[in-house]
Amino acid sequence: MTEELVIRMATILDAPKLLEIYAPYVRETAITFEYTVPTVQEFESRIAKILTRYPYLVAEKEGEILGYAYVSSFKERAAYDWAVETTIYINQNQRGSGVGKRLYLKLEEIVKRQNIINMNACIAYPNPGSIAFHEHLGYKTVAHFTKCGYKLDRWYDMIWMEKILEEHPEKPKEFIPINKLFIE
Template sequence: MIRDATPEDAAACAAIYAPYVRETAVTFETEPPDAAELAARIAAAQREHAWLVAERDGALLGYAYAGSFRGRRAYSRTAETSVYLAPLATGQGVGRALYTALLDRLRDLGYGTAVAGMTPPNPGSAALHRSVGFTQVGAFTRVGRKFGRWHGCDWWEMALREDVREP
């Protein structure tokens, strides 16, 4: 089941996210945020974008969310997206279902473009983004420093709709 996140989901979202922060360069955060911080992020995302969770039998399998891409007004119809899955949920279509629901929500909210950044190599994430309609549009080669070395960031883009309100 995919649904809107609630503050009660924050601890489970934090538990899913923490290994990505501690063990990978998938995210450039260096300290895992706690449940209180995730609750604040959930609330912020839901004010103008969305934060969705997937659950099965009461267990949270993953989450996807969107936020502002940049602060300047002309960017306001573009949303930056992310998705994180619990290890047991990978390869089961959960990421695709979450992302599809998130992109549909963004369309309904009037967003015209979705963008996503990912640290390469990340073939699973690249395949997921391709499967829902993203196209890789660029790459930075050394923008994040983590685990004693530089990492790049591939940028992906997807048109959601043309008929958007002018900022």
């Protein structure tokens, strides 16, 4: 019997495996504009920081982590509490397998419970795979910035794609941090 895909909240103990997934994107692509692969300790710190307010999910099957996704502050000021930036990285041999879609749909389910309305994805351009993935999930391109990132000996544009999860009410419900959502 084949084990099902499990999506669960990440812990700092996942940092080494998540970093294994992330490192090739740093070294070989412009999908992230980070130049240097972070240390495990830095990755642990990043996970811990995200988990103070937002979901940080991993997808695993038969004990192997296949990918991860999380949301973070769109901007730090309180007026932006209802908007987040999305991030997703999938083990390169799992791309196109549906793992990314499952992670994003679970993220949406959780952030709706946090009263988040706008999900925003910042994507290096060109990146037809990521753009198609986001479009398939209902994201629309809302901004295009010209040659704002330089990596791997070339300039990259940046686009922002956005998905609105529900109508914007006259007065939004209070944002609920992830630790309050699951603890209380």
